[in-house]
Amino acid sequence: MNDKxxxxxxxxxxxxxxxxxRLAKLIRAAxxxxxxxxxxEIRDVDDPARLNGLIDRLDEFDLAVFIxxxxxxxxxxxxxARRALPATLAVAAVGPGTAKELAGxxxxxxxxxxxxxxxxxxxxxxxxxxxxxxxxxxFRGDGGRELLADELTARGALIEYxxxxxxxxxxxxxAPLFAAWASRHLNAVTVTSSEGLRNLCEMVGAAGRELLAQTPLFVTHPRIGQTADEVGMSTVIVxxxxxxxxxxxxxxxxxxxxx
Numbered sequence: 242m243n244d245k246x247x248x249x250x251x252x253x254x255x256x257x258x259x260x261x262x263r264l265a266k267l268i269r270a271a272x273x274x275x276x277x278x279x280x281x282e283i284r285d286v287d288d289p290a291r292l293n294g295l296i297d298r299l300d301e302f303d304l305a306v307f308i309x310x311x312x313x314x315x316x317x318x319x320x321x322a323r324r325a326l327p328a329t330l331a332v333a334a335v336g337p338g339t340a341k342e343l344a345g346x347x348x349x350x351x352x353x354x355x356x357x358x359x360x361x362x363x364x365x366x367x368x369x370x371x372x373x374x375x376x377x378x379x380f381r382g383d384g385g386r387e388l389l390a391d392e393l394t395a396r397g398a399l400i401e402y403x404x405x406x407x408x409x410x411x412x413x414x415x416a417p418l419f420a421a422w423a424s425r426h427l428n429a430v431t432v433t434s435s436e437g438l439r440n441l442c443e444m445v446g447a448a449g450r451e452l453l454a455q456t457p458l459f460v461t462h463p464r465i466g467q468t469a470d471e472v473g474m475s476t477v478i479v480x481x482x483x484x485x486x487x488x489x490x491x492x493x494x495x496x497x498x499x500x
Contacts, residue, residue, distance in 0.1 A: 245272025246493045251426040253418065255280040255437050260310060264431065264485040271493055276421055280432075280440040282409045283311050286383070289319070295403045296320050301376060302401075304331045306363070306389065308381035310342040315405040316380040317346045335363050335389070338484055357483050359462060360389040373397030382406045410440045415449055422452050429457045429495070431488050435468040442472055459491050 251274045254261050258279045265275035286292060296319060299305070307313040313334070320326055332351050334340040336358010340351045352369075354362035363369060372393055379390060380403045390400045421427035430453065432438045438460070442450050450473070457476045460466050461483070469477040478495055480487040 247271040247273030250428040253430040257281045267489045280437045282411045284407045302378045303375040304377045306333045306379045312380040313342040415445045431459045433461045
């Protein structure tokens with residue numbers, strides 16, 4: 242059995258810098274080269290006054306929902322700088338990655354779907370089936386999907402958004418990617434959000450998009466796969482298992498099968 246199935250393969254990691262290292266370590270452990278090229282930069286909100294006001298009112302809420310690991314990391318740090326998390330506040334996470342981030346920050350008993358993480362999976366859990374009259378605070382980045390709040394509102398919950406970070410497209414030189422493509426050392430790309438994929442397409446320009454279209458693209462959700470189809474990617478693999486392990490397993494399976 243080959244314990245270095247990605248030997249000689251360069252795999253682009255597009256996660257934000259703070260989240261990239263774990264995936265990079267898994268790629269390296271499998272013998273591959275992790276090419277770090279973050280396509281989203283996480284920044285603080287411009288004016289934290291409203292966010293701080295919501296944090297000060299946390300006792301008014303029954304449930305806090307964290308949309309992403311970034312939301313968990315940013316929000317818990319800001320909360321702990323001002324106060325303790327109320328003991329009566331239930332906590333939910335959109336996916337296992339966010340739940341793991343919360344656990345690492347000392348937050349126990351988090352309600353979260355066990356498989357692929359998205360709003361639909363969280364909404365399907367019995368704990369969120371009858372939220373009528375409950376006050377829910379949703380910690381998230383700027384913008385994003387409205388499905389969770391819309392559906393909880395339809396079920397009778399009272400929702401407030403707490404925007405705790407901004408997503409920005411980095412100003413990165415794509416020259417290292419072009420050099421890796423030219424030397425045949427860029428063999429796959431991993432992407433974990435539709436926004437990140439669109440950013441990547443913008444960052445590499447028209448010439449890069451042609452090369453990207455010829456490169457196996459591994460994505461973590463069918464919704465991202467649909468975006469990949471829309472922007473012209475020819476080889477798109479949607480992972481079957483969640484998280485970084487699922488990404489690496491899909492990459493390994495692809496190269497073990499295709500050579």
